[in-house]
Ligand code: SF4
């Protein structure tokens with residue numbers, strides 16, 4: 474049932490050999506296809522063995538699931554966007570999909586906007602404390618770790634240390650904070666991310682709370698997740714044991730430490746902006762926005778920007794024919810449209826060729842909106858986005874208590 478926790482590992486010997494942390498996630502995905510509980514699996518795979526090039530793949534044959542075994546920290550595919558762009562928001566087939574917390578949150582937000590059919594999705598969440606920008610990660614491997622990026626067989630972030638495992642089995646470690654001071658390490662939005670365990674998914678899987686590298690800690694987060702996990706256990710796909718109180722405590726402590734680290738990054742990044750006077754803020758952001766080349770990159774990457782009929786398109790009439798819109802218009806319109814539901818995935822900033830710190834600003838504003846409306850994007854499918862609430866009834870559903878009398 475919801476709230477149950479297990480220490481799990483794959484029953485299949487081949488998956489055990491290749492899979493990370495006991496291969497439980499790979500086994501569950503394979504089971505989803507074999508049991509026909511899913512028509513297809515969406516997971517991430519290294520393109521031709523290049524772990525800096527992780528691509529979302531759609532798999533329908535159970536024996537191919539093993540190709541997605543293992544975590545890739547140096548790529549951050551846009552899973553929610555993949556789902557809406559190519560898979561019709563899961564409206565016509567049942568999918569088991571592997572998600573990071575930010576992917577799951579974007580999916581939840583899109584489900585509220587009827588862009589994704591959650592009934593057809595089984596969200597298998599992975600704990601996450603950050604992903605690294607692919608190109609910079611390769612440079613970091615060469616410059617800091619002094620290894621050939623192609624020789625890296627795995628990465629791991631634990632206790633503020635980035636460990637890489639080489640193909641010969643040896644390991645190298647670097648202090649994550651030091652790397653980040655040097656401009657390497659995690660994507661900037663990831664440093665500020667405080668949702669590490671994907672409790673909004675159907676099941677949340679990760680290594681926290683395990684005592685070795687051969688098991689996965691699983692938390693059941695929904696009734697659907699419970700039914701699926703029970704079927705997988707009954708079907709002999711994974712073996713389980715109950716976690717000890719010490720395991721659960723260890724997992725909670727690691728989560729708390731990661732949240733604390735994210736809050737410190739938020740404080741650092743936000744206070745730099747908050748300390749500015751109104752004039753300085755205006756000048757800073759307008760200087761940033763003036764660099765915008767109106768490429769549509771941020772809009773097209775943002776999973777929350779879902780409007781088919783977008784204000785930024787010339788044929789909407791917002792931009793008169795023959796006129797070029799002002800530079801600042803793109804980021805400002807977009808920010809206004811998504812700031813109640815930004816899930817801090819960083820996809821907008823990843824694609825911005827002008828390096829405008831868009832996700833920093835949207836996240837900051839979304840936090841402010843969230844504080845006012847007691848709303849945390851992507852955490853609860855029953856809570857409506859605050860800026861969509863226009864009636865007293867909807868505001869009550871959003872948990873907002875505002876006196877509208879003048
Ligand atoms: S934003 Fe959060 S969940 Fe998403 S990749 Fe970064 S750390 Fe992971």
Ligand code: SF4
Nearest residue numbers: 775815816818819821
């Ligand atoms: S605005 Fe940026 S960070 Fe926020 S949801 Fe959209 S792409 Fe992600």
Ligand code: SF4
Nearest residue numbers: 765766768770771825
């Ligand atoms: S990605 Fe950057 S340059 Fe392109 S429209 Fe967005 S803010 Fe402007």
